[in-house]
Amino acid sequence: MKGIHYTTGSIHRLLFRTAIPMLLASMVNVITQLANVFFLGHTNQSVLYVLSLYIPVSFVMISIIEAMQLSVQVAVARSRAGGSKAFTQLFMHMLGIALLLAVATGGMVLLLTPVLSWFYHVPADIEPMFTRYVAGMMAVSVPAVLAAVSSAALRGLGRAQAASWNAVGTAVLNIALVYTFVSILRMDLQGIIYANLITSVSSLALSLLVLLIRKETVKERFVFAKRHLITLRHVGIPVFFSYCMIFLSTFFFNKIVSYFGEGAVAGFGVGYRIQTMAILPGIVLGSAIGIIINHNLQAPHRERAYASYRQGLIHAFALYVVIAIVVWICRDPLVSFLIEDAATRAEAARYLSIVALSYIGMGPMMTTLLTMEQSGRGYQALLLNAVYFLIIIALGWVLTRTFNQVIYFYGVIAGMNVIGMCFFLPFMRLLKREYVGGAAEQGRITEGEAELSQQGYSTQA
Numbered sequence: 001m002k003g004i005h006y007t008t009g010s011i012h013r014l015l016f017r018t019a020i021p022m023l024l025a026s027m028v029n030v031i032t033q034l035a036n037v038f039f040l041g042h043t044n045q046s047v048l049y050v051l052s053l054y055i056p057v058s059f060v061m062i063s064i065i066e067a068m069q070l071s072v073q074v075a076v077a078r079s080r081a082g083g084s085k086a087f088t089q090l091f092m093h094m095l096g097i098a099l100l101l102a103v104a105t106g107g108m109v110l111l112l113t114p115v116l117s118w119f120y121h122v123p124a125d126i127e128p129m130f131t132r133y134v135a136g137m138m139a140v141s142v143p144a145v146l147a148a149v150s151s152a153a154l155r156g157l158g159r160a161q162a163a164s165w166n167a168v169g170t171a172v173l174n175i176a177l178v179y180t181f182v183s184i185l186r187m188d189l190q191g192i193i194y195a196n197l198i199t200s201v202s203s204l205a206l207s208l209l210v211l212l213i214r215k216e217t218v219k220e221r222f223v224f225a226k227r228h229l230i231t232l233r234h235v236g237i238p239v240f241f242s243y244c245m246i247f248l249s250t251f252f253f254n255k256i257v258s259y260f261g262e263g264a265v266a267g268f269g270v271g272y273r274i275q276t277m278a279i280l281p282g283i284v285l286g287s288a289i290g291i292i293i294n295h296n297l298q299a300p301h302r303e304r305a306y307a308s309y310r311q312g313l314i315h316a317f318a319l320y321v322v323i324a325i326v327v328w329i330c331r332d333p334l335v336s337f338l339i340e341d342a343a344t345r346a347e348a349a350r351y352l353s354i355v356a357l358s359y360i361g362m363g364p365m366m367t368t369l370l371t372m373e374q375s376g377r378g379y380q381a382l383l384l385n386a387v388y389f390l391i392i393i394a395l396g397w398v399l400t401r402t403f404n405q406v407i408y409f410y411g412v413i414a415g416m417n418v419i420g421m422c423f424f425l426p427f428m429r430l431l432k433r434e435y436v437g438g439a440a441e442q443g444r445i446t447e448g449e450a451e452l453s454q455q456g457y458s459t460q461a
Helices: 011-041 045-081 088-119 127-156 160-184 189-213 226-258 262-278 280-295 299-329 331-338 342-373 378-403 407-435 447-454
Strands: none
Touching: 011 045, 011 160, 011 189, 011 262, 011 280, 011 299, 011 331, 045 088, 045 127, 045 189, 045 226, 045 262, 045 280, 045 342, 088 127, 127 160, 127 189, 127 280, 160 189, 226 262, 226 342, 226 378, 226 407, 262 280, 262 299, 262 331, 262 342, 280 299, 280 342, 299 331, 299 342, 299 407, 331 342, 342 378, 342 407, 378 407
């Protein structure tokens, strides 16, 4: 399997060759998450309640996963684009950093679990279940972070298909294990923990095996290299804080909805999980655009960097017109299929009836934010995320408490998804000015790219 060369050929074709394997892996992940909701949705409302409470907690570890995998993806892509064949030392540095961050973050969450139970007023009979589930998922997240770093390394090397087939295989395994542990052995939430542990370890092992078979790893003298941390500064840290922002927002989202009872929390949690899965294609497309941009930062190819975003955004809009309409039309049969409890089912359907059509704006918005994060503009993306979530929390809190109806909170989310489309054109003009205009012709590069270049990673003006 040959790697993809991003500096030549059709942008459309490169987007498809990069995004489709990643989208396949993403859709497999969607199916896996839907399967988890389905198996647990036919148990009892308490299980769905705990699963919904865990959503904000999950974003704490997702922040580590996304920060590390995007940093590795960008660092490896820029290293190869600059002509460097060195990989092993970079990869080992990133694995080590990921391990330390995962263990430290998981330990912190475990210490704060009692505070979460108090904040959400978790009933005494459900609190032990919630505590055990959080502890188990934090432990499982350690190999999951390492597996994400390894898969990101494959994508950065231009081997997105290998990473995607790995994801497909481990996702199928996960669904089979969840079915066995939850539906047959009746292990409920513990079954999710065991299934994720087995699949995370399997995914990590397969990624490492592909790297060895493809002879990407070679013997290098292992010394600490500061340049391997540069990408973390310009890509990883903004992404990390962006997902921390999502953690804080969902943390308060649940608090807003919890005012209306356990059924509302469970239903909102299912609807929000469906939304999280629906925006994955936009995230994948933004990641694919980022890979192409980072392979085309040298002066002769910089116009292709702008073209990749412009064409990718068009694809994102076309894709999300379909996704939004399908989710909105199919919301009732979808939640009825996933959830057995009538009250939870009705709340999830109500959420999607208000928010689903706004995915037409939310999907391309996620594509743009991922592109920003991987093109040296992570802190701007972080600022936009902060404004987006703060408005939803503040306005949603005021309106729900004033009118005593949760639908006002859902309406605020939908409205902000539409308003978020306002920054597409300014960002496109910024890229055009930098990559196509006079600045690009003179070989100017961003501050982040300049520092990466000085450390041996990236562009040469």
